[in-house]
Amino acid sequence: MGTVDPIARRLAVPVLVSALLVGVAGCGGAAEPGVVSPSPTASASEAPSGGTAPADGADPSDGGVTAEAEVVAQELPVPWGIAPLPGERFLVTMRDDASLAVVHPSGDVHPLEESDGVREVADQTVPNGEGGLLGVAVDPEDTGPMFTVYLYRTGAEDNAVLRAELDLDGMTLRDVTTILDGIPSASNHNGGRIAFGPDGYLYVATGDAGDPANAQDPDSLGGKILRITPDGEPAPGNPDPGSPVWSLGHRNVQGLGWDASGRMFASEFGQSALDELNVIEPGGNYGWPDVEGPGDQEGFVDPVAWWPTSEASPSGIAVTDDAVYLAALRGERLWRVPLLGTAEEVEAGESPGFGEPQALLAGEFGRLRAVQAGPDGELYVLTGNTDGRGEPATEDGRVVDDRLLRVTVAAAE
Structure with missing residues (x-):
């Protein structure tokens, strides 16, 4: 049984980076990035490769933005999930340590205290490759100091969703309960993002x-987006009333979000050709393993945007009033x-x-793991350079990754 390693207090490091958007660079053929309208008459084959499907009323100047990034906290060991708390604080999971910490806007990082709940989460979690303590969500109805939190963990035999009570005053976790288990696990392709929808x-x-094969198997929980009640039961209104499956045909979804109209988005890792941004429809089949990227095949839902895997590998996403933001790992x-x-x-x-995809912060902070919309319109981004696949940044010979960034996006002049 392991204990949570303490994370020392981190001071905010003001590093301002002006990031002009980077133009989309096509790779030729089917591997070019693109975007299509999800209207009933549009299809992938009708959209110009590497561009935006033409439509009346499109604003060609839309999307001209700049971004400034400030380092809020650093030296986070393999952070993965992030959920907002009151007071502009965030609850962050550490994948390999199976630990949690509260990060303050000042840059202070406070690990949860050793407690029965913290020990139980650590005991249940078996980090393995891309698996470990992954997603986190906080009940949006809670105002504190007690919060119901949900965690996605990789165990010895499966992935599971846990529910626990967080005492923010005492910085402890208790009453850990498994509400959904039996999700297939492996050293990779574990999914892991969890989020409350507007419903x-x-x-x-x-x-x-x-x-x-899991992705097309209706009896498998792998390769899916699931929709459940806070007790882990299939939610009312699911396509199959007895099943938690909301959509299928996914390879590895790690980003979930909704716009103001309730439209649901998900990011998805491709295999070797194209990564995807999808609009999720209940009961929709997103094609894996038969289709990667837009296929224009009957019975499958095409993505609304896509990229070569070298330019994206998208993990977490955030949806704001003006755009969907995707944190890209390999694409940095x-x-x-x-x-x-x-x-x-x-x-x-x-x-x-949708407008043409644009890249921000390209190459400035390495791999980006998650992005969360802040209360005042800014974005908070977790880097992912200490996960064994990145090159952690150093200062004066000391590793300073991973980091939580505060990103301000503004229209370009």
Whole structure:
């Protein structure tokens, strides 16, 4: 049984970086990035490769932005999940330590105190490759100091969703309960993001656990997006009333988010060709392993934006009033996909839906693992350079990764 390693107090390090957006660079053929309108009449084959599907009313100047990033906290050991708490604080999971910490806007990092709940989470978690303590969500109805939190962990035999009570005054965790288990696990493709939707239900992103057949198997929880109640039961209104499956045909989903109209988005890792941003429809089949990227095949839902895997490998996402932001690992940048109208406006033919993807912070902070919208319009981004695949940054011979960044996006002049 392990204990949570203490994380020393981190002072905010003001590092301002002006990041001009980077133009989308195509790679030729089917591996070029692109974006299409999700209107009923649009298809991947109708969209120009590497660009935006033409539509009346499109604003060609949309998306011209700059970004400034400030380091809020650093020396976080393999951070993975992030959830907002009152007071501009965040609850962050550490994948390999199976630990949690509260990060303050001042840069202070406070690990949860040794407690029965913290020990139980650590005992249940068996880090393995990409697996470990992954996603975290906080009940949006809670105001504190007690919060119900949900965790996604990789165990010895499966991935599971846990529920626990967080005492923010005492910085302890208690009453850990497994609410959903039996999610396939492996050294990779574990999914792991969890989030409350605007309907009050919990959505769970899973991976195919290295077995592509899981994604199309309706009886497997792998390669799916699940929708459950806070007690872990299939949520009312699911496509199959007895199943938690909300959508299927996914390879490895690690980002979930909703816009103001309730439209649901998910990011997905491709295998060797194309990564995806999808609009999620209940009961939708997103094609894996038969299709990677846009395929324009009957029965499968095409992505609304896609990238070569070398330019993205998207993990967490955040949806704001103006855009979807995707944290890219291998691509080492923050992708921005402008939102040009609501789902209703797109369906009515009044809007093209999405603008051309643009890259921010390209190469400035290495691998980016997660992004969370802040209360004042800023974005908070977790880097992912200490996960064994990155090159951790150093200062004066000391490793300073991983970091929590505060990113301000503004229209370009």
